[in-house]
Amino acid sequence: MSTIEDSIQRIRERIAGACARVGRSESDVRLVGVTKRVDVDRIRLAASLGIRDFGENYIQEAMKKIEGFGGDVSWHMIGHIQSNKLKYMPALFSYIHSVDRWEIIQDLESYGKPMKFLFELNLSGEASKHGTQEDNLRRMVEKVHTLRCMEPVGLMTMPPYVDDPEEVRGIFRSLREILDRVNREFSLNMGELSMGMSSDFEVAIEEGATMVRIGTAIFGERQ
Ligand SMILES: *Cc1c(COP(=O)(O)O)cnc(C)c1O
Numbered sequence: 001m002s003t004i005e006d007s008i009q010r011i012r013e014r015i016a017g018a019c020a021r022v023g024r025s026e027s028d029v030r031l032v033g034v035t036k037r038v039d040v041d042r043i044r045l046a047a048s049l050g051i052r053d054f055g056e057n058y059i060q061e062a063m064k065k066i067e068g069f070g071g072d073v074s075w076h077m078i079g080h081i082q083s084n085k086l087k088y089m090p091a092l093f094s095y096i097h098s099v100d101r102w103e104i105i106q107d108l109e110s111y112g113k114p115m116k117f118l119f120e121l122n123l124s125g126e127a128s129k130h131g132t133q134e135d136n137l138r139r140m141v142e143k144v145h146t147l148r149c150m151e152p153v154g155l156m157t158m159p160p161y162v163d164d165p166e167e168v169r170g171i172f173r174s175l176r177e178i179l180d181r182v183n184r185e186f187s188l189n190m191g192e193l194s195m196g197m198s199s200d201f202e203v204a205i206e207e208g209a210t211m212v213r214i215g216t217a218i219f220g221e222r223q
Pocket residue numbers: 034036057078079158197198199213214215216217
């Protein structure tokens with residue numbers, strides 16, 4: 001088994017490789033360490049090795065870890081958002097990746113704390129996955145000019161798991177095309193594409209990912 005240190009170094013090399021293949025700069029890709037079911041000691045180790053962004057899926061679990069964590073790190077909410085847990089989110093997170101309905105934004109806006117968010121799109125047509133569709137995205141984007149605290153910064157997607165990441169290249173490309181279209185049509189300047197996980201982040205980077213969410217490849221298999 002490799003250590004967290006080795007794993008992070010190897011991922012950084014692979015990120016650099018993917019960037020080089022398409023003429024992008026490594027500094028344009030943010031590595032978000034996904035820490036669901038990872039204990040705080042191992043998260044601290046990853047932070048000491050230079051990871052500055054961590055993603056959590058569940059509010060209850062995130063609260064225990066984030067309160068008192070300290071340090072110069074940003075926490076990202078990447079999991080499905082339950083309406084009854086929204087009130088905890090402003091104190092915990094800098095980024096919300098998984099916004100798929102307007103009520104979430106509206107509710108978070110009411111807390112008065114500046115937060116960045118991404119719209120989650122479901123581009124794989126799988127009913128089990130969360131995320132919205134392009135038509136509903138447009139209906140939400142139409143209203144973002146009314147926001148004062150909540151700042152839309154981009155799009156997120158989660159393709160189905162496949163053995164060969166080439167199979168989901170088209171999904172990553174679609175997300176980038178939708179971002180371009182929506183920016184153009186609504187005169188916005190959203191720049192973030194949160195896409196790519198342990199099994200497919202290199203393909204996602206080749207297609208424009210600015211944030212890759214990586215758990216297993218850093219911390220090993222989850223229990
Ligand atoms: C768990 C999770 C990840 C990380 O998955 P790995 O395959 O372990 O890298 C990324 N994004 C979301 C939304 C997740 O739930």
